[in-house]
Amino acid sequence: MIAAPQVSPFTPPRRTLMGPGPSDVYPEVLLAQARPTVGHLDPLFVAMMDELKALLQYAFQTQNEMTMAVSAPGSAGMETCFVNLVEPGDKVIVCRNGVFGERMRQNVVRCRGEAVVLDFDWGKPVDPAVVEAALKEHPDARFLAFVHAETSTGALSDAQTLCRLAREHDCLSIVDAVTSLGGVELRVDDWGIDAIYSGSQKCLSCVPGLSPVSFGPRAVAKLKARGTEVQSWFLDQTLVMGYWSGAGKRAYHHTAPVNALYALHESLRLLANEGLENAWQRHAAMHQELRAGLERLGLEFVVAEAHRLPQLNAVYIPTGVEDAAVRNRLLQNYNLEIGAGLGALAGKAWRIGLMGYGARRENVALCLKAMEEVLR
Amino acid sequence: MIAAPQVSPFTPPRRTLMGPGPSDVYPEVLLAQARPTVGHLDPLFVAMMDELKALLQYAFQTQNEMTMAVSAPGSAGMETCFVNLVEPGDKVIVCRNGVFGERMRQNVVRCRGEAVVLDFDWGKPVDPAVVEAALKEHPDARFLAFVHAETSTGALSDAQTLCRLAREHDCLSIVDAVTSLGGVELRVDDWGIDAIYSGSQKCLSCVPGLSPVSFGPRAVAKLKARGTEVQSWFLDQTLVMGYWSGAGKRAYHHTAPVNALYALHESLRLLANEGLENAWQRHAAMHQELRAGLERLGLEFVVAEAHRLPQLNAVYIPTGVEDAAVRNRLLQNYNLEIGAGLGALAGKAWRIGLMGYGARRENVALCLKAMEEVLR
Secondary structure: OOOOOOOOOOOOOOOEEEOOOOOOOOHHHHHHHOOOOOOOOOHHHHHHHHHHHHHHHHHHOOOOOEEEEEOOOHHHHHHHHHHHHOOOOOEEEEEEOOHHHHHHHHHHHHOOOEEEEEEOOOOOOOOHHHHHHHHHHOOOOOEEEEEOEEOOOOEEOOHHHHHHHHHHOOOEEEEEOOOOOOOOOOOHHHHOOOEEEOOOOOOOOOOOOOEEEEEOHHHHHHHHOOOOOOOOOOOOHHHHHHHHOOOOOOOOOOOOOHHHHHHHHHHHHHHHHHOHHHHHHHHHHHHHHHHHHHHHOOOOEOOOHHHEOOOEEEEEOOOOOOHHHHHHHHHHHHOEEEEEOOHHHOOOEEEEEOOHHHOOHHHHHHHHHHHHHHHO | OOOOOOOOOOOOOOOEEEOOOOOOOOHHHHHHHOOOOOOOOOHHHHHHHHHHHHHHHHHHOOOOOEEEEEOOOHHHHHHHHHHHHOOOOOEEEEEEOOHHHHHHHHHHHHOOOEEEEEEOOOOOOOOHHHHHHHHHHOOOOOEEEEEOEEOOOOEEOOHHHHHHHHHHOOOEEEEEOOOOOOOOOOOHHHHOOOEEEOOOOOOOOOOOOOEEEEEOHHHHHHHHOOOOOOOOOOOOHHHHHHHHOOOOOOOOOOOOOHHHHHHHHHHHHHHHHHOHHHHHHHHHHHHHHHHHHHHHOOOOEOOOHHHEOOOEEEEEOOOOOOHHHHHHHHHHHHOEEEEEOOHHHOOOEEEEEOOHHHOOHHHHHHHHHHHHHHHO
């Protein structure tokens, strides 16, 4: 026998999470998770799932029937959209203005689709004029894929305009809303978004590990018209919806992450109680306070004001300041986590999150005071 | 705006879970989950992940470096094994003696592998003689895939012999240990298992949503020698291990399900404290008590004694007894969940789980008394 390792219970520190996610989780959500596990086909549990679906529809502002949470993190939500919709040979226009646009391209290639990549500077939004030109140049394109809120840079793109353009050119839109859902205006039905995914651990302030997803009628029609089998069994929406669908008997597909779904239910309930528009307003207001303070410290934003995400503030690291040392001191001395730069911004920027429950005045104050002291 | 639904906090009932999983979760595990969320790159968190890896290696009885937990349920663990190892055109011998063998076949097909299916009666183990003949008949086969403990029937197959045969015929073995890990003898290194996956919600008595996976040296070599890209970005082990590998700096791949990993750490720690062999013995002893009581009630087992899983007891529904009515009365009157039959056994059998924390004398007593009363 290989001997048993001697391990003590893990006691995590109490951090204030102001990175790019996971964000600070609502205390109510942590406790909801600790409620007793029930079976994934228990009638009381499936009734909760019906509520969860309605709460997701509210958060996305959609009446899409195919709205649910993938039993895995946001990257699996992204893959759910691509593997279900993109068939081999399908042409997809992919907008790349950060790490997650590149991840979309990876998904297209792995589905054996054809990716037409439009590159935009990191920190800039997707330019609708460039997208329109590409849609005209590629009349055979089937999809337009872009990131609404680029977590790697803090840039917000105009999802409403981009989805309108997609529709005008007979393309389906696939939208990454991992960081936008709950933090900035997002209206799936009004904007005509065809397929969208998000994550539990950003502006919903739930624990990481789940990915809300919604498919509109045009996406469902594309899925139903497939000539090939979805390459992932686990992410096959047709099978998954046999379990998530409220109509009639639920069919076992995989064992749902019961306790994580308790947590998502609770976080969405708190969002519904606050009201989506109030939550958007709170993120905007906290961003203004943080912005004013960061500028007083002489820090410059990566993204121009008009396209800046309130919930993800990327600022350049001042010349001569050591990236990791600053973040380590914030963590060690203040239990405060801020995010490192990612991809092209690694070592050049910090990412300060104000997401969900984390978008509070006390967090802004802590962050500004701690930054002031470590940068002194 | 679509109006916010009015939803109350969800208060699940306190069930005793004696179905096919999720099993009763250790109270310590539920509480571990409620500990404060930290960042997935926090130095204290990644130190916990190193412990978690050592605990998984202990549970699997392996020194495999590529041992980790997939951030999604067991079905995604299954898919991890197939998408990383099986390339288009690879021939895979799939043993099918229940629902999960069929799911393996689905995975092979979706990876564009060639599945050679060997069928065995439901409730019977995989017959090594049939497998040996197939290995001889298909010298070009690259893999042998089978389920160690069939959750749909309660049959235990001889993984040691099957993996030896695979090796003798130059095949890699892919083993489903979703229900076996922690409940019956399983020795990955001694038995020469090449790739294996399990689930958190069976004999580990953790919350559902994670899938322990381990790849041995031959599987890693096959993965490294691939000529094609892994079709799933989310499950690409080469990328995932950049985050799970203890050596050097951890690279971000996806946001780990932090709180669920606290739970898995705690459940594996409890298993290590008990000792694997003691846990196996406890499952066997509780099974004997349950078996004696079920037989006194006149219930017959689906699986012959020699191949019966202690942790999953499938018994035929007596003639004239209404399946759903009995399960509903157990649930309503005793808060006791037992499992329905699945696939070929739907409506014909019940599945009574004795898994992990659920394999206790008080559960056996409750189950026997409640069954006696509802069957009276």
